[in-house]
Amino acid sequence: MKTLRMMALGGALLATALAGPATAQDFPAKPVTVIVPFAPGGASDTIARLATQAMQPTFAQPLVVENKPGANGAVGAAQVVRAKADGYTIMQASIGTYGINPALQPNLPYDPRADLEMLTIAVRTPNVLVTRPTLEADSVDALIAALKAEPETMLFASSGTGSSDHLTSELFWQVTGTSGIHVPYKGGGPAQIDIMGGHADVSFQNLGAVAGFVRDGKMKMLAIAAAERSPEFPDIPTFRELGIEGMEVYSWQGFSAPKGIDPAAKETLASAITAALKTPAVAEQLKGMGFEVLANSPAEADAFVAQEIDRWAEVVKAGNITPEQ
Numbered sequence: 001m002k003t004l005r006m007m008a009l010g011g012a013l014l015a016t017a018l019a020g021p022a023t024a025q026d027f028p029a030k031p032v033t034v035i036v037p038f039a040p041g042g043a044s045d046t047i048a049r050l051a052t053q054a055m056q057p058t059f060a061q062p063l064v065v066e067n068k069p070g071a072n073g074a075v076g077a078a079q080v081v082r083a084k085a086d087g088y089t090i091m092q093a094s095i096g097t098y099g100i101n102p103a104l105q106p107n108l109p110y111d112p113r114a115d116l117e118m119l120t121i122a123v124r125t126p127n128v129l130v131t132r133p134t135l136e137a138d139s140v141d142a143l144i145a146a147l148k149a150e151p152e153t154m155l156f157a158s159s160g161t162g163s164s165d166h167l168t169s170e171l172f173w174q175v176t177g178t179s180g181i182h183v184p185y186k187g188g189g190p191a192q193i194d195i196m197g198g199h200a201d202v203s204f205q206n207l208g209a210v211a212g213f214v215r216d217g218k219m220k221m222l223a224i225a226a227a228e229r230s231p232e233f234p235d236i237p238t239f240r241e242l243g244i245e246g247m248e249v250y251s252w253q254g255f256s257a258p259k260g261i262d263p264a265a266k267e268t269l270a271s272a273i274t275a276a277l278k279t280p281a282v283a284e285q286l287k288g289m290g291f292e293v294l295a296n297s298p299a300e301a302d303a304f305v306a307q308e309i310d311r312w313a314e315v316v317k318a319g320n321i322t323p324e325q
Contacts, residue, residue, distance in 0.1 A: 027087055027262070027264065027265040027268050028059070028060055028061040028087065028088070028265075028268070029060075029061070030061055030088060031061050031062040031063070031064055031088070032059075032061060032062075032063050032064070032087065032088050032089075032090065032269075033064050033065075033066055033088065033089050033090070034048050034052055034063060034064065034065045034066070034090055034091070034092055034255075035066055035068055035076045035077075035079060035080050035089065035090070035091045035092075036048045036065055036066070036067050036068070036076065036091070036092050036093070037067075037068050037069060037070070037073035037074070037075060037076025037077050037080075037091065037093050037097055038067065038069050038073060038076070038093070038094070039067060039069045040067050043094065043253060043289070043291075044073075044092055044093055044094050044253055045065070045067060046289070047092060047122055047123060047253050047286070047291075048065050048092035049065055050276075050282050050285060050286065051092070051122065051255075051273055051276045051277055051282065052065060052276075054276035054277075054279045054281070054282045055272050055273065055275075055276040058272070059272055071101075071105070072096045072097065072100070072101055072104075072105075072160075072162055072163075073093050073094065073096055073097030073101065074097070074101055074105060074108055074109060074110070076091065076093070076097075077091060077093065077097050077101075077109075077110050077112075077116075078109040078110050080110075080116070080256070080257075080258060081109075081110040081115035081116060081258055081259070083258050084258070085257065085258040085259060085260035085261045085262075086261070086262065086265065087257060087261050087262065087265030087266065087268070087269055089257075089258065090119065090255060090256065090257045090269060091116070091255065091256050091257075092122070092253065092254070092255050093253070093254065093256070094164075094251070094252070094253050094254075095164050095250075095251055095252050095253075095308065096162060096163060096164065097112075098112045098116075098254060098256070098305050098308065098309075099112075099305060099308035099309050099311075099312050100162055100163075100164070100167060100312045100316075101162070102309050102313065103309070103312050103313040103315075103316040103317070104161075104162040104316055104321065104322075104323055105162075105323060112256075112305060112309060113305070113306060113309065114259065115258065115259050116256040116257070116258065116259060117256060117257050117258070117259055117260075117261055117266065117298065117302065118254055118255070118256050118298055118301030118302045118304075118305055119254070119255040119256055119257055119266065119269055119270040119273055119298055119301065120254060120255050120270055120273055120274050120277075120294070120295055120296055120297070120298065120301050121252055121253070121254045121294045121295075121296050121300070121301045121304055121305075122252075122253045122254055122255060122273070122277055122293070122294065122295060123252065123253050123277070123286055123291035123292060123293055123294060124250040124251065124252040124253075124291065124292055124294055125206045125207050125208050125250060125251050125252075125289075125290045125291050125292065126206075126207050126224050126225050126226035126230070126248075126249065126250050126251075127164060127165060127168045127204045127205065127206060127207070127224075127225045127249045127250070127251060128204065128205060128206075128207050128210065128221050128223065128224045128225065128236070129143075129172070129202070129203075129204055129221065129222045129223045129224075129225070130195060130202070130203055130204075130205055130210055130213075130214065130219045130220060130221050130222070131143070131195070131201060131202050131203075131219065131220045131222060132195050132196070132197075132198045132200065132201055132202075132219070132220075133196070133198075133217060133218060133219060133220055134198055135201055135202070135220065137222075138220065138222070139222060140222050140223050140237075140239070140242050140244070141242070143202070143222060144176050144178055147173075147176075147178035147179065147180060148177070148178055151178070151179045152179050152180065152181055153180075153181070154180045154181065154201040154202055155180070155181050155183050155199075155200040155201045155202070156169045156180040156181065156182050156183065156200070156201070156202050156203060156204075157183050157185060157191035157192075157194055157195055157200035157201075157202070157203040158182060158183070158184050158185065158191060158203065158204075159184075159185060159186075159187050159188040159191055160184045160185065160186065160187070161182075161184045161321075161323055161324070162321075162323060163184075164204075164206075164249070164251040165188070165191070165203060165204040165205055165206075165251075166182060166184065167312055167315055167316070167321075168204035168225060168247075168249045169182060169202075169203075169204055170182075170315055170316075170318075170319040170321060171246070171247065171249065171315050172204070172247065173319070174315065174318055174319065175244060175245070175246050175247060176244065180201075180202065183200055188205060188206070188209055191203055191205070192205065192209065192210060192213065192219075195219055196213060196218040196219060204225065204249070206251050206290060207224065207230060207232075207290050208289050208290010208291060209290065211232060211233075211290060214233070221233060221236050222236070223236060223237055223238065223239050223242060223247075224236050224237070224238050224239075225238075225239055225247050225248055225249040225250075226238055226248060226250070227240075227248055229241075252294075253291075254301055254305070255269075255270075255273050257269065266298065270297070270298050273295070274295035274296075277293050277295040278293060278295055
């Protein structure tokens, strides 16, 4: 009897060995969690939910979006980099989490380059220079002249310290030799309200966030921080056209995974996400939010993030910017 049991056990072990453990080729074998390091309802959250909803019909397992807000995305990102690098925990986050936090937060609990691998840069939208409707300066040249004539007088509103719009203002001051007063708000909405109400003078905002206000005459748009003019506003020049170099600035969003993810799982995720983003219905919804779908490759995304980290580190250093500003 003992011999028979040993033979049975040996057979079971052999079968297990032949079958082997679950491999990346079996991915996904369980639900995938998508961490959004911001509160529900924002751009990062919306993009994550649009993409996962489009992925779900053909993805083998459920995709669960979890919001883990705090510290401009650092709280959620730290959770992601601590997760097992098996593809079952990934992140959808913004330029701030990937490109700006490393320069602005000295005790950041993660390093985007060392701890994360990009799956794709999902979307981008250019920042645009807008002013209150009653501001006398009606061109960038006139604005620069006014800033130089009376330094540290105009109020530059932003959605918060370290945000894309804040650092775009800092970059603008650096490349034009001007200065202004940074006024951080708790989000883009309050900043936009004060620009329209005349309580702040100037701001760099995402094109999609302010396009309607500009069309309604509630704000003036003086320039676009993009490589080309916007088809929606063909009369608005780019900074390069105005002779101001280095002012191409996009707010962007991207998906990533913990460093060391199996290449096969990485490819499965990247392919599924980019295909979802390019779905006509999803792309149209994102366009309505002012976003251009990029959905580039992991290698392209990694290279882009590295460039952004270096770029914003220089701006933060030159402006002597701290998280308290």
